[in-house]
Amino acid sequence: MTRIIESLDQVAADYDVLFCDLWGCVHNGQRFYPAATDALVRYRQGGGRVALMTNAPRPAALVQAQIDRMGVPRAAWDVIVTSGDAAQDAMLSGRIGQDVWHLGPDKDTGFFTETADPRATAIRRVDLERAQGIVATGPFDEMVDVPEDYRARLEAALARGLPMLCANPDLVVDLGETRIYCAGAIAQLYAEMGGEVLYFGKPHAPIYDLARRRLDSHAARELAIGDGIGTDIAGAVAQGIDSLFVTGGLAADHLGGDVERPDPARLADWTRAQGIVPTLAIGRLR
Incomplete structure (x- = not known):
């Protein structure tokens, strides 16, 4: 049974480390949520450590620059770990060959250039x-394109047996009030067609391993926070750690009219239908 809480402070003392999702929890792609960053600052002031863990298909330095521009306070986090970090290492290790086709927008070229390796x-x-x-980092035009737009090119790739490295396993995110597709949705289509897909972000293990190394926190009590039931919460379940589901993000339409306060009955029914039950839930991170 998922316990609904009103504030992170209610459970902060139970955990040494937070793996906190960014998009949908700390910001919406355009602005950050002050209540969320205040909660993270208080948590760190109490001795906890915070890894901002995102499925962004870019290295951590570029994500830090993005959240700095938004005004996210540095006091809210210790390290940033991205799907891009973990996937970039796999690419540099030769997992998909040396000659790669980049399926993604120009803004993601840092995936290839932001490294001293x-x-x-x-x-x-x-x-x-x-x-x-x-290397799939997202649609070429994320404001317009849908996965089916890529079927012909994916068929050509499949015919040649090309593996796909998915640098962002998210299916969708909300950019302000607009829902857009991510690389995960294109990778899902390729896998359904029979293609080989390699994943390195949430819910898969490599990004958690990387966060633990950067925090040096292998024996810590961990809590994963996120609004993605199939990424953030599924990843926590796979890691055997507790989870805090932010219901006012991607799943808000399913859980009642008040994004700040999820309806307990709807939450129970919906999570049961997903086959993934979070440890804790909160409307918005605060």
Whole structure:
């Protein structure tokens, strides 16, 4: 049975480390939520440590620059860990070959360029026809495109047996009031077609391992916070750690009219239908 709480303070003393999602919990892609950052600051002042853990397909330095521009206080977090970090290491290790086709917007080119790793010089971005593998960071035009727009190109990739490295397992996010597709939705379509997809963000283990290394927190009591039932919460379940489901994010329409206070009966029914039951729930992180 999921326990609904009103504030992170109610459970803060029970955990040493938070793995906190960014988009939908700390910001909406355009502005940050002061109540959420205040809660994280208080948690750290009490001795806890915070890893901002995001499925953004960009290295942590670029995500930090983004949240700095939004005004997210540095006192709210200790480290940033991204799906892009974990996926970039896999690409540099040669998991999908050296000649790769980038399926994603221009803003994600930092995935290839933001690294001091000497292995990066061996990676070449090429057209699909010459590629050994695919790096998917999102639609080319995330405000317009849907996964089906890519079916013909995915069929061509499938015919050649190209593996896809998905740098962002999220299916959708809300950019302000607009819901947009992510790389995970394109990767899901490719997998359904029979393609090989490699994932490194939530809910998969590599991003959690990377966060623990950066925090040096392998024996800590951990709590994962997020609004993605199939990423943030499923990842926590797979890791065997507690979870705090932010119901006022992606699932808000399913859980009652007040995003700040989820309806307990709807929450129980909806999570049961998903087959994933969070430890805790809160309307908005605060």
